[in-house]
Amino acid sequence: MAVTINGTKSTLDVDAYMDELDELAGQARREALLHLPDDFYDARPWTRHIAQKAAHMGMSREALFAAMLAVISSRIPANVKADLTGRDVLMPLNVFVNLSGCSGGGKSRAIGTACRLLPDMTGKVKEFNPASGEAFPAAFVTRAKEDGEWATKQKTDRALMVCTECSELNQVCSRPGNTIITQIIKAYSGETLGLNTKNEEINLTVGAGQYRLAGVLGVQPANATMFTAGIETGLTGRFLYFYTTDESMADRLDEDMPAPVEPWPDVQLPDGQFPKKIVFPPQARRYVLRLQRKGTAGLVDDVDGHRGENVGRVAALYAIMDGRTAVNMDDWALALCVMDTSDRVRAWLLDKCHSEQVRVEADKVDTREKAKDSVAERRDDRIRNRVLNALDKHGEQIRLDGRIYQGLTRADLQRRLARDARRATPTIENLKKEERIIECLLKGSSAVVYLDNIYDDYPHQLIDAERM
Template identity: 30%
Template sequence: MTTVDEILASLPDAPAAAPEDGEERSGHLSAEFYAARPVFQHIQQAAHSQGRPADVLFYSTLARLSGMISPHLKAVTGISGRASLNVFAAAVGPSGSGKSTGQSGARELILPEDPEFRDGLPVGTGEGIAEMFMGTVDEPTGEIHLRGPLKGDPVTRKVRKQVRHNGYIYIDEGQTMATLAMRQGSTLAETLRRAAVGEALGQTNASEERTRYVAPGSYSLGLFVGFQPSTAVPLLNDASTGTPQRFFWCWSLDPSIPNVPPLWPGPIKDHPGQIQAADTIDVMFPERIRRMLWEERTARNRGDLEVAELDGHAGLMKVKAAALFALMDGGRYEVTEEDWGLAETVWAASCAVRDALVARARREAEAERKAAEDAKVNAEVRVHIARNEVDRRMERLVRLVVRHCSKPGGISFGYMRRALRTEDRPYLSEAVDLAEERELVIVEGDHISPNTTART
């Protein structure tokens, strides 16, 4: 079982100041942010027209869209090749606060062009994530039928291979994901980390029908998870492996929902999920941003710059957001400084939510530690009190034994037992033994007599 000390030790460093429950939480995307782009305004209006939290719809739309776009679309910054635009996001809030209804609005907002798009699938295993892209196809063997009704036609065989390239996963309760990921032998956490950056998925098995291989860069995948605050802690605890760093975080509560709902604006008509590119398309970044990312990466790799563990993927996360913002703004393949500024705003909001969760987890762990310590102290006090009560009882009984056996001829155990109160009788033998040990009485068989030679 994990101890409180282990929980505290596993948590990342907490921010200097974090909001207490009930205080106004930072981490919400501002009205100015939504006003910055028509497509952002569209998302906010769509959310509020249905009484849904805007941030949940925004991040789930971003995640769903990232799984819908062509895998040929990649971000190019000059670092580590062409970057996948796969987006993972998590909404945090109490039960019934709009996590599920907020993300479901993304299905009404952006409609897929690809009929093979795997939309909102649940996830159970790492193998299941790879399987969503797999299928069975007829593959030519190079031979032809020599006779029969198929004479002259190619001979084919059933082969399992990647047949899909786009998918979106929705996990209604993040605790389920965390529990599955912690099972012995589970590949879920590792697969999610690989999928977030577009690495190869699947596994090889002895039997061909169970072998899965999804090539790196050959798929687009978005993921959205709903968490209650306490159930987000296991994912945050996984910082050493790099899992929580690959997520955008948002609150599922929205204090800006108006009293009078605006009109439903309809689905977004033009979005990058409709770009079904057959060839490579690079989303390019301005020279200043490329240089900045390069200098940061080289400084880290040289050991000159140390970055907080949870910020290990900050640059990549902002690259993904900025590239998607450019694509959402008229299908541009050139990221602007404005796109980058908006991405930094989103990352700052995400970090505020994440840091508040870390701080909350530390408070809860500290409270659990204090409760455990208090319980231990209380137990020790109870033991001490009970021991003192027993000691006082025994001293009283010893005096009774000595007094009663001082009668001429001493007394029997039976007489002594009858002379005691009912609640004292179970302790008679122990009291007599203690009196004998102190050389106050002499015990012979069933008879107790005073020790006249005892020192006074």
């Protein structure tokens, strides 16, 4: 699978790309590629505060920044939209982020901190963790009877989907008939959520463009299967990806960082009283239009199908945080930096998830092989014991070279072994090698006789055995 690096499609597949990160570039280079640049956070007061806050709390800057993007999006009224190209319907500012990192990396703390930095002062933001596709329209609307007729009433126009453990969402989405993935895909574009049913009481839908939905997911690489499986459906390309493991923290384990010096700005978000339109500079519009034409021509990978929209949404959030409705090229450049880093983290995540899937499948194969070996070993032990017991308990006395043995002909032994007879040959050969039994010919017959060798040495000859 190809990856995108700095906005350009690479000819490297993911494995080769990760080899470059882990082997050729080395650990320091890998960290630099998966993290936003240090000077990125100096661009705006609110991102400076985020960097200082994260250091003070001992958490990843990327985790707090990513969660902040989702929280900002969820606080913006639904009637604030972006005119990305000047030619399409207005674009919703619904932002979905993927916090990718190891367990215990502080993803949940980052989400909680972001919510406290920009609290919901309106009381209109519904926070939820979906167990089914019906949870999405239910976050915004409810059904009630008016004059004997069922009617839909909108409770709010804003919601924040929070799932700190993606493994939980994977399990829920794997249930037959579950529509969570479909609803996330539709919500990204602001399409109508919910499905019409014949039961009026539960006929729950929220119209296109009438809601704002942001989402933040905590994802461990081993549990990212919904994103590897969601490439073809477009789910993967609708998320922004952030690497939340900060390896540099290992050098600062005992360092007590000071509280933020940069104050959190007095953010004035749109109040939703009147519709607002976020506009973009001509260069940004040309960038998005070119991506749209490439998509129409089939020249864009599935994972990059919404790249232009993602960049536009992040740029719009930057403008809104500054109290503007016009995106400038500084906003756009910062959004492109976020998108380029997101592309690299996405490649890393998909590779890690794929490697984990391979390891799990290999473990299953290894377990099956070990189980087969164990079954074969137990079967051989059983046959071995049956052979020796048959000779000991049911064998007739056989004279050979002046000595008396307990023995059975091949035919008699096969009858005693019954269903195990067809697998007994290797076991008999092993017993002969161990000198537990010997094989001889019965006098005057071609029958082979197996004898329980109770003597320390072999007979001088292994023919002309006689029944007693």
